[in-house]
Amino acid sequence: MNIEVSRQNLYLLILSVFLLIFVLIFSFLVLIPQGKQYREKRVQIKKEEAELKVQKNYNEDTTQILKTLRSDNKNIIAAFANTFDSKRFKKLHDGYFSELVILKEPIEDNKDGFSVYSVKAVSKINSPKTFYNFLDAINKTEWIISINFPINFKREGEVISSSFTMKVYSNLIDTNSTK
Amino acid sequence: MTYSYIKPRTKSLITSELKLLFIFFFITIIMLLMTYLFLTYKNYAFKQDHIYIEKSKNDFSDNTNKMNSDIKFIEKQVAISKKIFTQNTVLKDSITNMFDLVPERITLSEAKLLKNGLILYGITPNKDVYNFMLQAPLHSIFHHTYSSFYPAENGWLYFVSKNYIDEDEISEEE
Numbered sequence: 001m002n003i004e005v006s007r008q009n010l011y012l013l014i015l016s017v018f019l020l021i022f023v024l025i026f027s028f029l030v031l032i033p034q035g036k037q038y039r040e041k042r043v044q045i046k047k048e049e050a051e052l053k054v055q056k057n058y059n060e061d062t063t064q065i066l067k068t069l070r071s072d073n074k075n076i077i078a079a080f081a082n083t084f085d086s087k088r089f090k091k092l093h094d095g096y097f098s099e100l101v102i103l104k105e106p107i108e109d110n111k112d113g114f115s116v117y118s119v120k121a122v123s124k125i126n127s128p129k130t131f132y133n134f135l136d137a138i139n140k141t142e143w144i145i146s147i148n149f150p151i152n153f154k155r156e157g158e159v160i161s162s163s164f165t166m167k168v169y170s171n172l173i174d175t176n177s178t179k
Numbered sequence: 180m181t182y183s184y185i186k187p188r189t190k191s192l193i194t195s196e197l198k199l200l201f202i203f204f205f206i207t208i209i210m211l212l213m214t215y216l217f218l219t220y221k222n223y224a225f226k227q228d229h230i231y232i233e234k235s236k237n238d239f240s241d242n243t244n245k246m247n248s249d250i251k252f253i254e255k256q257v258a259i260s261k262k263i264f265t266q267n268t269v270l271k272d273s274i275t276n277m278f279d280l281v282p283e284r285i286t287l288s289e290a291k292l293l294k295n296g297l298i299l300y301g302i303t304p305n306k307d308v309y310n311f312m313l314q315a316p317l318h319s320i321f322h323h324t325y326s327s328f329y330p331a332e333n334g335w336l337y338f339v340s341k342n343y344i345d346e347d348e349i350s351e352e353e
Binding site: 008009012015016019022023026027030031034035037038041042044045048049051052055056058059062063065066069070073076077079080113114128131132135136138139144145146147149150151152153154155169 | 194196197200204207208211214215218219221222225226228229232233235236239240242243246247249250252253254255256257259260263264266267268270271274275278287288289290291292293294
């Protein structure tokens, strides 16, 4: 059987085959790997976006918690940030005592990340009730102060002489302060 | 001399079949290239997104860690301040109770409140008043109570009352 193919058709066939091979090679070697990469990256990005959203929500929740905590305890935070000022303390609490002497001692130690000042107070009060009022007021003052033992009361005529030690807590200077 | 009645058509290198073939492959290749360009662009965009997400995640993580440490610090401040406020209130109650404990017939001249005890100096009309009205309640509060007396000029008795709690009990309370 003799198949006659014209030269022109032969050229056409060869060209078609070449172009087809080019299309196939381009598709399999370039386009399909690129498409595969695209699909993988798309899945990965969606996953990362979901993780980011979770992290963002957690961040927003934490911000809200911190904000609430700060607003609920702003007096305590400010009290820890304040440095003890004996003049100011005397001015604020002078009404409870007929005489008040404050002796500030150097920083006692660093306790749980806070610096603790020891302050000795020698005072004269008219009645024990005045001292109770002072103890009530100490919890509302500008500093975090604990009254410590020993506490001495001594009658001196019409007044009671009292001496006690106070410990003033404040933030360490180099700590991450929450001012 | 002519052999045909029709005019010979001009022969072109690009035949209609070839044109059709070219158009077909041209469109195919253009579509493939456009797809390739689209995928390349999207892969590049994903890469940029990945960098941005990683950076955002790190920023959020750093920020959250900082806020968590701030929260812990504030909670620590609140816990310490509450403990101190409670201690001050308890101290106030202790002093109130101490003064309430002393009957009217006994006069205190000095009181020392210690971490583990109470020392009272005062004057009493006699030992019985002291023993029944002050010694007894003190004995119920403290583990060890020591009293000493010496006479006053007016016939009454000066007393020194030393009262202590065991150290173990204090450390348990703390």
